[in-house]
Amino acid sequence: MSKARSERLGVVLDLSRRQREAADRYLADAQQRVQQAEAQLIQLQNYMLEYQQQFTQAGQQGMTTNALQQHQAFIGRLEHALRQQHDTIRVSRQQLAQVKDYWQSVYARFKGIEKLTDKARTDEQYVRDKREQQDIDERSQRSRTLGI
Numbered sequence: 759m760s761k762a763r764s765e766r767l768g769v770v771l772d773l774s775r776r777q778r779e780a781a782d783r784y785l786a787d788a789q790q791r792v793q794q795a796e797a798q799l800i801q802l803q804n805y806m807l808e809y810q811q812q813f814t815q816a817g818q819q820g821m822t823t824n825a826l827q828q829h830q831a832f833i834g835r836l837e838h839a840l841r842q843q844h845d846t847i848r849v850s851r852q853q854l855a856q857v858k859d860y861w862q863s864v865y866a867r868f869k870g871i872e873k874l875t876d877k878a879r880t881d882e883q884y885v886r887d888k889r890e891q892q893d894i895d896e897r898s899q900r901s902r903t904l905g906i
Contacts, residue, residue, distance in 0.1 A: 764878040771875045774868045781857075781864040788857040792850045799843045806836045 813829050821829075 762878075762882055764875055764882055767871065767875040767878055771868075771871050774864075774871045778864050778868040781861040784857050785861045788850070788854040792847065792854050795843065795847045795850045799840070799847060802836065802840050802843055806833070806840065809833075809836070 809832070816825075
């Protein structure tokens with residue numbers, strides 16, 4: 759005898775559940791990458807601010823031309839690092855948006871299959887209940903016919 763429709767759909771539902779769980783992990787990873795990139799940007803900004811404050815204090819006491827050039831070069835490297843970090847955040851957010859779209863489609867598919875499987879189980883239970891009621895009615899009818 760072939761498997762019930764709900765059992766066949768159960769296999770599809772399990773596969774869909776695994777895909778949804780993988781999509782959950784992809785989404786969490788993408789969110790974490792954005793958060794890490796934003797945290798790194800804040801660290802860079804704080805470091806630059808702190809460095810500029812230290813430079814200002816040192817400048818008040820006098821500074822050589824060489825020290826000034828080194829400071830300007832270092833600030834230039836920090837500004838470059840900040841631009842790169844902004845780019846990293848932009849790319850990470852774009853990737854997060856793509857992963858969210860993927861997650862939503864996988865989740866919607868899973869919910870659809872879950873609903874279809876539940877309906878198949880409900881329909882199968884209805885058929886079993888109806889058959890059982892018919893059997894009971896037939897036995898009852900035979901009992902009356904035989905005078906039992």
